[in-house]
Amino acid sequence: MTEPDERPILHTHTLRLSYADTDPAxxxxxxxxxxxxxSLQSEFFFLQGLRQDTLVERFGWWTVSRATHCDYLAAAKLFDEIRVELRMAHIGNSSFRFAFRMVRLSDDVVVARAENTVVTVSPEQTPVPIPEGLRTHLLAWAGTA
Incomplete structure (x- = not known):
């Protein structure tokens, strides 16, 4: 299986860390x-026509985050410019996982890697198999379609 960092970047955003992002040091x-x-994940879905606020009424399902994990690899500091990258990491039966990579632009150092597991659920919030239309998108985003 392809490692998440080797899969296509689906969406990216560059930001400058602000005072509100940092501790006293x-x-x-x-x-x-x-x-x-x-924010990056929501924007990506929005740009794909998958608005979180209309999924239930349009398709009869929606998504919720089940688990998030982050590995902190290097310190990021006030005013560092960071590129946040979004990739497809895994596709299961009723869930899928996005991978994130945060890269400091000044030296191209990966400062963090993270994953977010998303579950497709019914309007009653019970897990449902990933609907075929969404699965088609996920496979294409993973580069395996």
Whole structure:
């Protein structure tokens, strides 16, 4: 199986870390990555015509995050420019996983890697198999379609 870092980049965003992202020493606060990853993932879905706020009414299912994991590999500091990359990591029966990579632009160092597991659910929030239309997208995004 292809490692997530070797799969196609689906979406990327470059940002400059702000004071609100850091602790008193000016080093990125560990939890600051999570909103940035969610924002990139939501924007990617939106650009694909998969608006989170209309999935249930349009398709009868929606998605929820089940688990998130982040490995902190190098310190990121106030005003560092970071490129956040989104890739497809894994496709299961009722869930799929996105991989994120955060790269400091000044020296091309990977400062963090993360994953977010997303589950397709019914309107009652019970897991359902990934609908065929979504599975087709996921396979194409993974580069395996």
């Amino acid at each position: 000016g080093i990125l606060y560990y939890a600051a990555w999570f909103p940035k990853m969610e």
